[in-house]
Amino acid sequence: MAIGDQTLFGISTENSQGEDFVRVGVIGYGYWGPNIVRNFHTQERSRVVAVCDKSVKSLQRARQAHPDVPVTENCADLLEAADIDVAAIVTPVWTHYELAKAALENGKHVFVEKPFTRTTAQAEELIELAERKHLKIMVDHTFLFTGAVRRIRQLIGDGTLGELYYYDSTRVNLGLFQHDVNVIWDLAPHDLSIMDYLIKEKPEAVVATGERHLNGVADVAFLTLYYPNNMIGHINVNWLSPVKVRTTLIGGEKKMLVWNDLEADEKIKIYDKGVEKSGDVYKLLVSYRSGDMWAPRVEQTEALKIEAAYFIDCILNDKKPFNDGVAGLHVVRMLEAADRSLEQKGKIIRL
């Protein structure tokens, strides 16, 4: 795994079983960084070998939690170190492009927070660069690794829900306010990446409405996504909600589903409820079906742990992650379209 001769941190590339392992340098130790460090550091086949943050206080926290991991205030140290295989970029979105580019140019794989980049052009450039250098990019769409999302994908894939009618997500809470992006860029990437993962068809158009109240960026917003075959998506994001809600309704021809991610035990409920149409075109009859409800057991393993293991496996065995740069680009493209629609008060943007 060692990429060059020059080593900064002097870390061995073999774990105690004599296997190769992956050396991860983490840039950014704010809100989410500690989870990244913990998860890559406790994998069998990876180690965090450096943490970088501009804040002295953050580095203190890192040292306290992981006394064995070197820290630095200077990202260049980490980006240029020969004995680091992966740069994990856990910083604000406007810094992603520059940091990821430097990492790729220095021969490092990139694990980067969502959303991937600030623009589609940046995303495309990074994808091209990674391909050229034979490096991997993984965008941290953590939700795709939760037991709930994987179970829902299975339920859609095996036809349990039938043809999809709608996907309607409410993702609201108080804060965290971002200064560089609006609430859509902060919260909607979760749903956009999940929809991309769950729904076979791609959206054809987006309509976004919303309003700004405090710091000049939209803090309340509503997205509609038009899909082929009358499937419709809707995402309600809000930084000004007094209560936290993480609820998604998915309506299908055969079954309907409620995913409440805040429930400890019964995150997914599948309802044998539906509407059946009968009669001819002149006298359409609609009848309701109301049967049992069923809450399948959902795998509880921490999503980030699975995701980290998956990325390590992709690197060690040269596989292409499904949540790669292209998947990240899809989400950025939707975000850009949503921004354009939002500015024009709901004007439809074709994709």
Added chain:
Amino acid sequence: MAIGDQTLFGISTENSQGEDFVRVGVIGYGYWGPNIVRNFHTQERSRVVAVCDKSVKSLQRARQAHPDVPVTENCADLLEAADIDVAAIVTPVWTHYELAKAALENGKHVFVEKPFTRTTAQAEELIELAERKHLKIMVDHTFLFTGAVRRIRQLIGDGTLGELYYYDSTRVNLGLFQHDVNVIWDLAPHDLSIMDYLIKEKPEAVVATGERHLNGVADVAFLTLYYPNNMIGHINVNWLSPVKVRTTLIGGEKKMLVWNDLEADEKIKIYDKGVEKSGDVYKLLVSYRSGDMWAPRVEQTEALKIEAAYFIDCILNDKKPFNDGVAGLHVVRMLEAADRSLEQKGKIIRL
């Protein structure tokens, strides 16, 4: 109170205390009609003196519940009867205009289900006709008489919530499918009338998106309402939801509120939560406030009982009801705009 000499049902116009009372004829005894009959029939100052429905089965139900109230299959009997003061029209919306017009022309006050009419032109004509004949119209926006809505109006009116940021309502369930109108006309009138009642400013534009899946009319829809001063409204209506939701979030500068109408006891929760901005324009700081929650006791009296009493009072004392034809027209105007926006996939419609 008697309007003419000719009487059909031979009902006295005085109650047992020798006071005037109002004689109500109810047209339509389907889903909501029984509530109208029960509430007007048990008022001190009103009696239901006739029930009309085209369905023999519905009339049987009426007779069983109210053996003392005459029933008829012929609406004309009721509309033309001299000894009826009020026609309560509890029929599908496409019939409202014709029935209300006949009632007004026959000198009857009109109590009519929401939405008022199928078009603004119809609403305007009925308003004009009622004025000319010195008759009252009340549109049955029942929610305005619930303890919850009256309490919320008070909390907004007395400044408890501060300047409003948003009103976001989710009103979804499985069915009832209407054949003549889409889900917006079925479910959104509740929120549109409530917003009209709660919010001082009027909306300036509407954006509606949605999709049809079963019987050719939209069964899932999302409305955004733009108000002055960055206030934004949002209504999520859906006939294809496996679960019933009746939840409204109202965000204000000072406090935030959750109204869950399905809660038995704590329908309204007021959160001492918020965001405060500080700092200059170059370095805006946003800080959160998270304090106590408070659930005020909400009056539990059946809303329709209060509404019926209010309408009777308006008639007996010649007062103008606040939920009159003009209030009903406002809602119809919003519904028409929403339909136009929906057809054009979210095109903004200025009001």
Added chain:
Amino acid sequence: MAIGDQTLFGISTENSQGEDFVRVGVIGYGYWGPNIVRNFHTQERSRVVAVCDKSVKSLQRARQAHPDVPVTENCADLLEAADIDVAAIVTPVWTHYELAKAALENGKHVFVEKPFTRTTAQAEELIELAERKHLKIMVDHTFLFTGAVRRIRQLIGDGTLGELYYYDSTRVNLGLFQHDVNVIWDLAPHDLSIMDYLIKEKPEAVVATGERHLNGVADVAFLTLYYPNNMIGHINVNWLSPVKVRTTLIGGEKKMLVWNDLEADEKIKIYDKGVEKSGDVYKLLVSYRSGDMWAPRVEQTEALKIEAAYFIDCILNDKKPFNDGVAGLHVVRMLEAADRSLEQKGKIIRL
């Protein structure tokens, strides 16, 4: 159906289809009486032909709701009338014995509120009297006719839950305070009758604890019921709870169940959860099983409607109701034992 020649209310004993029907006289029109009247009055094969209450105000309410039903302040009128087949006794428990006895002596079947009587001696006397006169007694254990209880009985009966470990019910709320009985007599009969209906074995002993705070009778109480084979029952009843709770946990060898009667839709949840023991006696291992949850659709028909129809059917076709006097006696025996235990601060009372 007419029992004698002398008629008071002059009601025909045939319904509109020319079938026999049962004439019900209802004694008591307080909190529960209106439901009894409504349900017996709207059956195909029964009519309420008289309502009796000592309170003029209650009779006014009865008249308003059912203008076609004669009312009286004098119970004797009703108890002695020849043209009444059933006396429905919906009065405080201390009056049950006397009223039921008079009704039986006058040749009337008896429908009586729970708990059946104040003492087992009274219950036994009434049972014997009814048998001698070939009359039916039904004790209004309404819960036995709910979709939830019937579904649970099915799930236990068909072995879904496996051998039962425990039945644990919490039934608490604020009021209604009774003056003549304590909270056990008010609330526990529900659970005692349900347990009697669901559980094959009979309890062997009871332990009751509790305390009185306001009006000299226990307002908070806890019952433990010992059954054969280590099955245990527990009932928590409380008139001083700020929240209403109606939750029962039933633990079985194979599956476990939660019945929350306040849930609108998912009253019963069945958990594929459990504990398995393995290993020998010296090294017992316990392992957990945590699988899916399943909420079967529960019949929503009003329980009292089904119960009324069932009683009518028992009378017309001379069948013995399963919730007869003997079932009522079982409950009274438990209540008496609980009272004895309560007075002695939890002393076990063998049954």
Added chain:
Amino acid sequence: MAIGDQTLFGISTENSQGEDFVRVGVIGYGYWGPNIVRNFHTQERSRVVAVCDKSVKSLQRARQAHPDVPVTENCADLLEAADIDVAAIVTPVWTHYELAKAALENGKHVFVEKPFTRTTAQAEELIELAERKHLKIMVDHTFLFTGAVRRIRQLIGDGTLGELYYYDSTRVNLGLFQHDVNVIWDLAPHDLSIMDYLIKEKPEAVVATGERHLNGVADVAFLTLYYPNNMIGHINVNWLSPVKVRTTLIGGEKKMLVWNDLEADEKIKIYDKGVEKSGDVYKLLVSYRSGDMWAPRVEQTEALKIEAAYFIDCILNDKKPFNDGVAGLHVVRMLEAADRSLEQKGKIIRL
């Protein structure tokens, strides 16, 4: 702080600010141990200087989480080391006495899991020994340091609830089965210590019922505690519940309270509900009051962090912790009484 000259782990007794700090050795790294290590290790004034566990696997986990903390399989190393000030005993209850005794005899303060000991005799001996050696004992009744319990204590202390009527706790879940103790010893110490902390009076008697189903110890149990002045306590503990419940109702003369510890945000709800008695002894009237509900903000800091800081402070400043050996003894005394009552099927045990 150093206790002797001979040091095993060679740890300085001063932190980076040159202040004294406390060196903690943790015995037991199973389910709860990791939390103890993490919290004592991240305090300003303490460090974990050794972790001991008999399981190699547990020690591996400890090393992975805290690479800077030495581990050992041999407890004697830790108990006898001169450079350890506190032994934190996080092992099964039957080992507490022996380990705590050794620690005290070796001059170490003791932090010990609840319940304190297996018998009151053991607890008394340890208390006496600690006093003689001028050492502190703290029993880890963590709940006493939660924001919720501290808030409830305040609400009782300042008279908000008024005179207490009852304390009723439900603490049920599936497992963890203990092999050495029954469900009362596993789950009830939480409530017993909380009641001891909240309620001024001491219980006078206990009644316990329950049943064993799997491994020979009671897995379902119900405790009633009789207090002076008609105050009553009740604890429902169950290892065989399909759902986790952590709900306590506290009824007071003036207000009533629900504490749901599984709620993320509104753990405590205070109801302005109650019952008022009036009238003379012959005609007692009870009327209900139903007002607002109020959920005070509850401090969210991890309880164990506060508890650890408090214990450190008690040691450094020679203060007596309120959750000391005597507090632990109270709980053990209740547990012993409960066991005696349980064996005799609810026989009252006077305290």
